Amino acid sequence: MEAQDKIKKEKGTSFMKNVAMLMIAQILIKVLGFVYRLVIINVEGFGDIGNGYYDAGYTVYSLLLTLSSVGIPTVISKLVSERVAIGDHKGAYRIFKTSLKIFTAIGAFFSIALFLGADLIASKILNVPDVKYVLMVLAPAIMFVASSSVIRGYFAGLGSQKATSVSQTLEQFFNCTLTITFVYALVGKDPAIMAAGGNVSTTLAILISFTYLYIFYKRRKKGIIIDCENQTVPQENKTAKKLIKTIFAISIPMTIGSLISVINNMIDTVTISNCIQTAFSGMISAKVDLEAKAMELSGLLSKVVTIIHLPLAITGAFCTALVPAISSAISIKDYKTVNKRLSFSLLASVLIIMPCMAGLIALASPILQLIYPQASSGENILILSTITMIFVSINYVIEGGLYGFGKVHIPAIALGIGAVIKLLMNITLISNPNINIYGAVISSIVCQVILFAICMYYLNKEIKLQISFKNHILKPVFSSAIMGIIVYFAYKLLIEVTSNSISTIISILIGVISYVLLILLMKILTKEDIYMIPFGTKIYNALVKLKIYKE
Numbered sequence: 001m002e003a004q005d006k007i008k009k010e011k012g013t014s015f016m017k018n019v020a021m022l023m024i025a026q027i028l029i030k031v032l033g034f035v036y037r038l039v040i041i042n043v044e045g046f047g048d049i050g051n052g053y054y055d056a057g058y059t060v061y062s063l064l065l066t067l068s069s070v071g072i073p074t075v076i077s078k079l080v081s082e083r084v085a086i087g088d089h090k091g092a093y094r095i096f097k098t099s100l101k102i103f104t105a106i107g108a109f110f111s112i113a114l115f116l117g118a119d120l121i122a123s124k125i126l127n128v129p130d131v132k133y134v135l136m137v138l139a140p141a142i143m144f145v146a147s148s149s150v151i152r153g154y155f156a157g158l159g160s161q162k163a164t165s166v167s168q169t170l171e172q173f174f175n176c177t178l179t180i181t182f183v184y185a186l187v188g189k190d191p192a193i194m195a196a197g198g199n200v201s202t203t204l205a206i207l208i209s210f211t212y213l214y215i216f217y218k219r220r221k222k223g224i225i226i227d228c229e230n231q232t233v234p235q236e237n238k239t240a241k242k243l244i245k246t247i248f249a250i251s252i253p254m255t256i257g258s259l260i261s262v263i264n265n266m267i268d269t270v271t272i273s274n275c276i277q278t279a280f281s282g283m284i285s286a287k288v289d290l291e292a293k294a295m296e297l298s299g300l301l302s303k304v305v306t307i308i309h310l311p312l313a314i315t316g317a318f319c320t321a322l323v324p325a326i327s328s329a330i331s332i333k334d335y336k337t338v339n340k341r342l343s344f345s346l347l348a349s350v351l352i353i354m355p356c357m358a359g360l361i362a363l364a365s366p367i368l369q370l371i372y373p374q375a376s377s378g379e380n381i382l383i384l385s386t387i388t389m390i391f392v393s394i395n396y397v398i399e400g401g402l403y404g405f406g407k408v409h410i411p412a413i414a415l416g417i418g419a420v421i422k423l424l425m426n427i428t429l430i431s432n433p434n435i436n437i438y439g440a441v442i443s444s445i446v447c448q449v450i451l452f453a454i455c456m457y458y459l460n461k462e463i464k465l466q467i468s469f470k471n472h473i474l475k476p477v478f479s480s481a482i483m484g485i486i487v488y489f490a491y492k493l494l495i496e497v498t499s500n501s502i503s504t505i506i507s508i509l510i511g512v513i514s515y516v517l518l519i520l521l522m523k524i525l526t527k528e529d530i531y532m533i534p535f536g537t538k539i540y541n542a543l544v545k546l547k548i549y550k551e
Contacts, residue, residue, distance in 0.1 A: 023314050025165030032176040037306050040183045040198055041299075042374040050191035052295030054198055055302040057134025059269040060121055064110045064142055072103055072146070073153035073164065074403055075251040078327045080157025083236065085328040089227040091236035096154040098243055100147060107146025115139035126273055128291055130192035134199050141203040144210040151213045155220075163216050171209035175201050191295075253409040260415035264447060267423050268440045272298045275430035276437070283433070297437040303372060304382045308389055311356035315349040315393040326404025335463065338404070342459075343466040344529060345397045351524065353393040354476045355515045357386045358484030359508065363491060366504040384441045391448035398455045405462045414454035418447035471524050479518040487511040520548050 040046050040054075076099055083092035114121075118135035122128060148167065155163040178201030186197040238246070276294040284290050329337040360367065365379040399411045422443040429439025459465070490510045494503035519525065520543065527549070530540045543549040 021161050021165045025169045027310075027314060028169050029172040029313065031310075032172045033306065033309075036176040036179045036198075037303065038371045039180050040194075041303060041372055043183055043187060043194070045187060045189070046183060046191055046194050047299070047374070049292055049295045049299060050195050051299030051302055052297075053128070053131055053134060053192045053195035055298060056126055056128060056269050056273065056295070057122075057131045057138065057195065057199060058202075059265050060126070060131075060135055061114065061138040061142070064114050072099070072149040072251060072255070073156060075099075075247065075254055076150055076153025077156035078250065078403065079247065080154055081159070081328040082331045084158060085331040087231060087233040088236055089224070089231050092154075092157065093224060093228055094235075094243065095247070096150065098240065099153075099247055100150045102244065102247065103146045103150050104143065107143035111139050111142040114142065125270060127277070128273055128295065130190070133192055133196035137196050137200045138202060141206040144206050148206070148210045148213050151217055155216075163213060167209045167213050167216070170212055171205045173205075174208050175205035177201075178204055250406075250408055253412050254403065256412040256416075260412060260419050264415070264419055264422055264444070267419065267426055268301070268444075269298065271423070271426040271430055272301070272437065272440060275427060275439075278431045279433040279436050300378050301381060301437055301440060304378050304385050307367065307371065307382060308360070308385050311353055312389060312392055312396075315352055315396055326401060330404060339463055339466055340528075342397065342401050342463070345400070346394065346465070346467065347472050347525075347529065349393045349397050350390070350472060350476045351519065353389055354480035355483050355511065357389050358480040359487055359511050360386050360389075362484040362488040362511075363504060363507060366491060366495075366500055366507075369500050370504045381437065381441060384438065385444075387445050388441075388448050391445070391452050395448060395451050395455060398452070398459050401459050401462070402455060405459075407458060407462065410458045411451070411455055414451045415447075417454070418450040421450065422447040475522050475524045479515060479522060479524070482518060483511050483515040486514050523549070 037051075041051050043050075076095065079095050080092040083089070083095065115136055118132040118139070119129070121135060122130065122132035152164040152167065155161075179198045182197040182201055183194050186194045189197075273291075273294045276297055277290040280290060280293055284293060326338050326341065329335070329341075361383050364382045365376075368376040368378055368382065402408070402410050425443035425446060426439055429435045429442060430437065432439065435442075487507050487510060491503050491507040494506055527540060530543070531537060540549065
């Protein structure tokens with residue numbers, strides 16, 4: 001009975017509690033990611049060059065990882081939530097078991113392929129042979145990630161994001177501690193070897209995370225079986241062949257969408273390593289120096305991307321939680337709930353991302369100095385990169401909505417169009433020595449704008465969202481701009497009397513407080529919006545007592 005009680009408790013988790021759980025997990029994950037990246041970048045002998053090797057290898061690994069697992073949790077959660085919504089627990093469990101066999105096999109295939117093809121990829125595609133060491137140590141991880149993705153998706157479909165949030169946090173914790181340990185152990189070695197050592201930790205951390213998920217599943221298996229035995233509705237009558245076809249019918253377009261997203265990163269990796277060498281060939285003659293320049297600028301962009309991905313991870317939680325929540329509501333034709341969750345998710349994403357964007361623009365140089373004291377260049381790239389943040393954040397929600405409606409091919413097509421344009425722009429812009437690495441940022445902005453325009457058009461065809469220009473756009477932009485100005489001048493005053501670190505941290509805290517006050521005073525959130533937040537009722541009652549809101 002204990003296992004069944006755990007399942008029931010987790011199934012009862014509300015949409016916003018799932019979002020909150022994922023947000024907390026993603027914040028921890030990105031903070032830990034920040035910690036180990038800033039530590040290893042500042043390790044003697046690693047720096048931007050080591051970071052370039054690290055990122056180049058990881059991008060190739062991510063490409064194969066996408067083919068075998070990325071998007072799979074969303075696919076499984078969608079299919080399982082649809083079955084559970086109508087009481088077909090047997091059908092949901094069958095989807096899980098079938099998917100686990102399929103994607104574990106696919107993951108194993110790509111693990112072997114990456115290990116055996118590491119030298120060829122590094123030499124012929126990336127044009128940087130030493131990246132092969134990073135690829136080889138990452139290869140075994142792919143199979144375990146594929147299996148883990150199915151388990152996470154199954155429990156998300158049952159209404160609980162605990163498996164996802166805890167396992168990902170656990171994985172990143174060990175990744176952080178082991179990466180720092182291994183890189184320090186290799187001080188004095190070539191940056192490529194240090195980068196490979198750092199990536200050994202990724203494989204070990206994924207293995208630990210998989211072990212946790214397996215134990216998580218085994219402890220709840222009895223409750224799952226009892227739910228199946230007590231089922232009163234007929235089980236979905238599909239042959240194994242039809243079930244596999246259904247899984248692939250959804251997973252292939254979604255995987256293609258995720259794949260194209262990773263290909264965008266791959267486009268940067270390949271074009272930067274090659275086009276930077278072309279751009280600077282007239283200034284730098286030695287091949288080894290050209291490779292080092294390419295890795296340096298690639299590493300510079302990578303550390304900037306690491307910064308902007310922190311707030312994006314928070315808003316990405318909405319996409320993860322939206323798919324099973326919307327799929328479940330659609331299966332019982334509850335379109336009011338679908339509209340409410342989508343509209344609120346868009347508003348919340350804008351409210352989260354806009355002040356982050358304003359803060360990064362206002363404090364670009366101080367933040368880089370705070371996080372990367374030994375490699376703090378990249379202020380202008382960071383400022384330009386913030387433009388992508390708002391589109392990426394909104395696109396997460398829009399894509400989640402389209403996935404929930406079963407329109408999984410739309411984001412894939414939109415990303416494909418954006419990827420082609422990005423490739424052409426990268427080749428043209430990065431090869432220009434006057435633009436160089438900035439070309440990758442400019443093309444990313446254009447790619448995300450294209451994705452937004454196409455996906456928003458098709459989501460509006462499915463459902464008319466309750467969006468207010470005043471509340472969803474005007475007020476958040478105004479509040480963020482005011483906050484950015486406050487933060488900028490707060491830092492200018494503080495830096496006169498104290499260090500950069502203290503000035504930056506205090507300025508950020510001042511920004512958070514001022515932004516929250518602006519949001520409350522402008523009443524951007526309605527009573528219903530506040531009620532959707534965890535502990536929303538208590539928060540609203542407190543605001544009424546403070547006479548900020550009226551009952």
